[in-house]
Amino acid sequence: MTCPQCGEPIAAGDAFCENCGAALAATPSEPVTSSTETPARSCTACGGEVGEDGWCTVCGARASNGREHVVEQPSPTVVGVSDKGLLHARNEDACALASDGTWTALVVCDGVTTSTDSDTASLAAAHTARDLLAAAPRPGGATAARQAHWAKQLKAAASAADIAVEATASAGADNPPSCTFVAAVADGAVIVAGWVGDSRAYWLPDKGPAEQLSVDNSWATEQIASGIPRESAEADSRAHAITKWLGADSPDVDASTSTTTATTPGWLLVCSDGLWNYCSTADELHKVVAAQPSEPLSRAEGLVQWANEQGGHDNITVTLARIAPEE
């Protein structure tokens, strides 16, 4: 931990910085973090030896990246489930979470399938963004100031994640790894989302209408914005073509942000298109989420299972945080 004012190291629980004397009352305790990891494994298909190139030397299967079905739960009310789905060869989604009770960050990145090593890219992006958000100061104060602060931090997180993605590219690759980015921070009742691409963040209050916090950077969304009906835009073969992403070949990684305030208890949901593709409107998604068990992990697992029942065409990543603002 470092002092938010002078950057010198400080100890958890210090009231003042020993170097510059800044009051550290607002400094949070270290949040608990949890995210997708990739353990090394031998060939799960035939038991053969996996080569240094990451493929089985006997049957040619790609070595598992250990992410077929991953569960993260840094606190009882904050959970993430990432699943390969049914029709993709491997899971290229990644999630990274952080929570310390009153403060939560959810990050989801979806590797672009047509680029190489995008599973490595999404993991690096999610980790980097989560770590930056977890280490960010929490100034407190008025709602508007906190909203502006987290919007700025989310843009910084997307930018840092982009650099992390570029660093995963092997030299000379003509198809550099790339991924989407979406993150949401709940600082008490203040909720701020930031994104690049078409992974989404939603606020789903127990009472009142659901809100989609993010607006896809995608072909379909651009069409809908220009007046084409949602159904026909989303049915087009180009619907899922994203117009912004993270990676060396990305023209623009400036994250968009939006904010909302939790006035009643509810669920903050951050997910990849493997889920929302089957329930594109916020209302539809709200109903699907409400139909799941209320226990957080069961709810996230239920959503993944539901997406697989709809076809599991893509990797599915669901991260949920139960937000109960103080009255």
Added chain:
Amino acid sequence: MSTTPTWTAEVFQNEYLPDGATDVHAIVTVSSAGTGQAGESGGAAEAIIIDCSGSMGAPLAKIIAARKAAAAAIEEIADGTWFAVIAGVGLAEPVYPRTGMVQADQGTRAAAAEAVSRLTPQGGTAIGQWLVAAHEAFDRAPATQRHAILLTDGKNEGETAQQLAAAVQAVTGEFQCDCRGVGADWDVGELRGIATALLGSVDLIADPADMAADFLAMMQTAMGRGVADAKLRVWAPQGAELLFVRQVAPTIDDLTDRRVNVTPLITEYPTGAWGDESRDYHVAVRVAAKPVGSEQLAARVQIEVGGEVVTQGLVKALWSDDSALTARISPAVAHYTGQAELAQVIQEGLAAKADGDIDTATFKLGRAAKLAAETGNEEATRRLEKIVDIEDADTGTVRLKRDVSKLDEMALDTSSTKTTRVRPSS
């Protein structure tokens, strides 16, 4: 000065396969750099084999050109390289030195040049005997990188086809040999067979006056190959069938039948010595179809030098239900598939023409004109135009010309295996 060569392998393919598909095609471009000079590891040896049969004196220009060409090649042999000059007569006769090989220096090069200036036409053509004699000379030199240049002007009439085949088989893998034919009386197929087996090039020298420049270039190329011996190694998964392995650039050369099994899953193919250059390989593998969404490695294409894998390209298969992905054709695979067929139809067309089968010749050479146009092989088009009138390249409609020069036919035949590189895609 010794350097460490750098190797790269690039794979060009469409890895997406539709449901149920089994065949995976890829072009692998292997490039080497910093290879240095010949003989850096284990020494180099050169043999120059000059046809001195009686026909080389008719006209005299041929033997005069051969003397100059041999002298030009000798001049390019680097100091320390072992070498010998052999005259191909009925049997092979050493020209210089009297036995075995000597190391090149100013004195031995001058002595060899003096010896070749006295070459005289006599006797017959027995190429198999010449190759065996070269092999014996190589075996008396302590050098592992061995290369020969062979010049002939006639068909192999001094021994039987079986004797020639047996000799070629006996020296295969012992040294590489670039073959050249001068004039119009030698057999392109025969010489191509020898050159292909001995990992060398084959070409026509239509005008004896061009011979010295060609010999000089061949020797320079040989002296610039710092990697004595590299092997292409292909791994395919258990249960897969390797359909073919073919060099497709700079020339077409089907390697499939030259396979050596290393393990049940790995085969190896000799590629000879390498300078700083780039070669393309077309690898085709048949794998068992897997469900949509599955992914697997279909081949590892590697280069092995001195028992070590120095570079590798991965050929993949990914089954998808997205026809936008599976319908794409790799431009590299399409280009070289066309070039391979072009070489085949040129050779078949010329063979049919020689047999007097005009219909087959017209059809095959018409197909060649179409393929040459499609793949942008302008040299092939230019050479074809000397044999046929191309009425419509798009449909492959041609008419055989009357009074075609034999040399033009041979030029088309010898150059049929030379390929153009794929056009860069946007």
